[in-house]
Amino acid sequence: MTAPAAELAGVSLSLRGNPVLEDVSLRIEAHDYLAVLGPNGGGKTSLLKILLGLLSPDRGSVRILGRPARRAHGQVGYVPQHVRFDLAFPIRVMDVVLMGRLGAARFGRIGAQDRAAAEAVLERVEIQGLAQRPIGALSGGQLQRVLIARALAQRPKLLLLDEPTASLDERIGRSVWELFEELSEEMAVVVVSHDVGAISRYVRSVACLNRRLHAHPSKELTPEILEATYGGPVDLLAHGHPHRVLEPHEDS
Ligand SMILES: Nc1ncnc2c1ncn2[C@@H]1O[C@H](COP(=O)(O)OP(=O)(O)OP(=O)(O)O)[C@@H](O)[C@H]1O
Numbered sequence: 001m002t003a004p005a006a007e008l009a010g011v012s013l014s015l016r017g018n019p020v021l022e023d024v025s026l027r028i029e030a031h032d033y034l035a036v037l038g039p040n041g042g043g044k045t046s047l048l049k050i051l052l053g054l055l056s057p058d059r060g061s062v063r064i065l066g067r068p069a070r071r072a073h074g075q076v077g078y079v080p081q082h083v084r085f086d087l088a089f090p091i092r093v094m095d096v097v098l099m100g101r102l103g104a105a106r107f108g109r110i111g112a113q114d115r116a117a118a119e120a121v122l123e124r125v126e127i128q129g130l131a132q133r134p135i136g137a138l139s140g141g142q143l144q145r146v147l148i149a150r151a152l153a154q155r156p157k158l159l160l161l162d163e164p165t166a167s168l169d170e171r172i173g174r175s176v177w178e179l180f181e182e183l184s185e186e187m188a189v190v191v192v193s194h195d196v197g198a199i200s201r202y203v204r205s206v207a208c209l210n211r212r213l214h215a216h217p218s219k220e221l222t223p224e225i226l227e228a229t230y231g232g233p234v235d236l237l238a239h240g241h242p243h244r245v246l247e248p249h250e251d252s
């Protein structure tokens, strides 16, 4: 049997003395397509950093692909919330995607195989025509795809994306959600997003995080769940998609 992509049990984390995560337990199966939603400061990015092995919890256990988080690092792809490179820096799309191959490259050298792998992922995210384009000359949606391609280039078994559709228009955003769905046939996909409409439409399960986490086996999101998570009413008709409203959350 394949190990789950991730298994967190009783995870608590404080940063500078402030509690960020409390008693979080979560199991992510090999082909899950999971959305994590919750208010600003609710701990979503911190949770991803724990899954990446960049932060260690104060309490609780973390297993990634059946191993300690640090040892699985090379198999976890990450698209961060804020990109920290200088867009004026003269680097091309292909070079950014090849960065994703550095961990896998033999002796840290990029070879023909790595280039072929990078070309394949550019094709996968449908921007093969942009390989030689400087990154400063891309639209927001194109840049987002480049970052997804970089994460895919390392052939992850677990793909973590932190608000990847925040700057995308409706049409491009939709195609990215569909791409994640396809990718979840090959890997576990975890998407942090505030887009309730897209979540109810595309993902297979939802976890609500506001320091504590409530996982939902399906994408059931009721007004009660959302209010309990965000601490106030949330527009259920975000992006105009009507929403399935099912059983209320048992804790709320
Ligand atoms: N390096 C850090 N040092 C101290 N506190 C931090 C650090 N990083 C995050 N925090 C705090 O931890 C809490 C959770 O932050 P986190 O970035 O995980 O939230 P988030 O859910 O991703 O929020 P957003 O929706 O705004 O991206 C916040 O209160 C934040 O101020």
Ligand SMILES: [Mg+2]
Binding pocket: 044, 045, 046, 081, 162
């Ligand atoms: Mg965040």
